[in-house]
Amino acid sequence: MEGLNSTVNTSSILLSQLDSLVKELKKDLSDERSSSLLDDIIQLTENLSAVEMGNDKDAELTSRIRASGIALWNRAVSLKTQDSTNAQLVARMRHVACNLTFTASREEESKAVIKKKLAMAMKTGRAWLDVHNPTMADSALELAEECLEKLEKEIPSSSDQSTTKQDTSTEDQRNSFRVKCFRAEAALALSDEEKAWIYFQKAKERLHQLPQEVAIST
Structure with a gap:
């Protein structure tokens, strides 16, 4: 006591x-x-x-x-x-x-909380990139990617997904694309060309998975 x-x-x-x-x-x-x-x-x-x-x-x-x-x-x-x-x-x-x-x-690992943490980490990473601090950016983006990994485990894969689930899945994939782009940018700024290329390829793969209209507007 x-x-x-x-x-x-x-x-x-x-x-x-x-x-x-x-x-x-x-x-x-x-x-x-x-x-x-x-x-x-x-x-x-x-x-x-x-x-x-x-x-x-x-x-x-x-x-x-x-x-x-x-x-x-x-x-x-x-x-x-x-x-x-x-x-x-x-x-x-x-x-x-x-x-x-x-x-x-x-x-707490509810989906709503993970999404909020993802949004904050992603915007924080972008803010650090904008002031040319790729090291801090990558630390924030690493947190964002951890959130994405948790969310992606819940992405439905069946062909009879509801519209709501499809919209949620698309949102998560779009955020995944952005995070990978940001991490590629951070790695390039840190002169880590190998890591930058890996994340560029990951972003490219994610882009191809997005619906065409979403991919064009991202």
């Missing part, structure tokens, strides 16, 4: 610190201050990842971490619309928000 109480107390302290940091990041701050706060959140996320699951406080823990991730992600989206915003800072904020979401959902 003492160990359980200690874990709960530790997580409560970490969550309070996280709430405070995210709240401050919603304000108009200098890039230096925002970057410093993001460093603190990265450390907190690592500490929260080490908290053991398996008690009645899990739901509250994951809910608050997820809420912080969403709040930070929305802040990044808001900053992106401002012409004067540092794109590097936005990419970093997306990355931290993505990590929080993955931490909050580490025990």
Whole structure:
């Protein structure tokens, strides 16, 4: 019981610190201050990842971490619309928000949650590519590919698929195509021509699997 109480107390302290940091990041701050706060959140996320699951406080823990991730992600989206915003800072904020979401959902594998994690990881990878940081991009895209692998296990293969299932399958395949293109781009920027060629071929194969009208518009 003492160990359980200690874990709960530790997580409560970490969550309070996280709430405070995210709240401050919603304000108009200098890039230096925002970057410093993001460093603190990265450390907190690592500490929260080490908290053991398996008690009645899990739901509250994951809910608050997820809420912080969403709040930070929305802040990044808001900053992106401002012409004067540092794109590097936005990419970093997306990355931290993505990590929080993955931490909050580490025990949850519902399709809806996996899709949300995929979207965030994919957009984070794209953001890093746009600021010419292929190393960080590839780390985010690797998470995206892990999500895709989980989703692809559920893609129906029978000829009598429902329209809804076909639409979902097409969406997953389109996202798979994009992720492979992004990973090829990252590998090329890192001068890893062999890896870039592998992902180019994978993207090409995925493109051929898409319906023609979808492939043309992708």
